[in-house]
Amino acid sequence: MKIQHQLLYSLQKRGFEVCRRIAERLGIRTKIVRTSFIYLTFVTLGFGFALYLFLAFWLKIKDLVYTKRTSVFDL
Template identity: 35%
Template sequence: MRYVKDLMERSAFGVCSYLGDKMGIASARVRINFIYISFVALGSPVILYIFVAFWLNVRNYIRRKRSVIWQ
């Protein structure tokens, strides 16, 4: 069971972990709330999730490029 959880966290872009760290709450709580909100809002938060995942990926890419420039 732990393997499946680790696999999902790595392949899910780390959006819930990032939001949990920024808000100071457990990432598991963010995931559960996201699932509940997705059911209530008929899946529309998935668009927000994909946007945040894209934004985090671009941000990490830019940070990697900057560290290379300054070294």
């Protein structure tokens, strides 16, 4: 049972990052974005999951390219 809780916690911490960032960008609740991905996955037989993975990859690349610097002297 403890392994299931650890797995669930790690999925919620790392896996839902894409939904949270999309929701912040659009200005809507995270729960709406998550349920939209779930419904899209069931309706289109996996396209929603593929879209989710693509967005996760894109956000990871964006984070690697665009790093926030705290000052001008952080080169």
